[in-house]
Amino acid sequence: MRSVDDVFFNGTDLAGAEAVYIRTTLARRLMRSRLWEWQRRELSDSIPTHLARALAVLVFNDYDYLFPPKCCLLDKGVDRLPAFLPLIQELAESGAFLFMATTLLNLLEVSPRPAHLPLVCAAAKSWLAAHPDDRQLWIGQAIGQRVCSVIEAILTLAPNSLSPGQPARAFLI
DSSP: OHHHHHHHHTTSSOOHHHHHHHHHHHHHHHHTSHHHHHHHHHOOSOOOHHHHHHHHHHTTEEEETTEEEEEOOOGGGGGGOGGGHHHHHHHHHHOOSHHHHHHHHHHHHHSOOGGGHHHHHHHHHHHHHHOTTOHIIIIISOHHHHHHHHHHHHHHHOTTTTSTTOGGGGGGO
């Protein structure tokens, strides 16, 4: 996946549709795995290393079990991210566990954009449904603060993004 990303984000011969297709095929395979289903069901704060590595790369993060995940996409690369947003939203809504939240927020914090608002709202709604009273996730791991910071940064760029009739507003209801 890293090689595909390198070719796509460095503007060489890989079309956006091809990069999306490759990432989607791998992500859907991961979401059908027994390990993904177990992680979704258990909602554990820990995650098996091989699942963490596979998921991290799908959400544009690097992961080594000795260090926390870190986004590998730079500010300039975020401009090419919109084609991947539906898939990333599918991953985030399907995987309402801490590692998914962490890697997604790592990505969105690089350079929040108005196009990211439906994704962050849908993800947060899914995480809230799965963890309504989990103080460790929301406060201890700062997921709530990070979600709010991303939304605040987006609203600074596009103040009317949550106005009536806007697509992201539907996720707040």
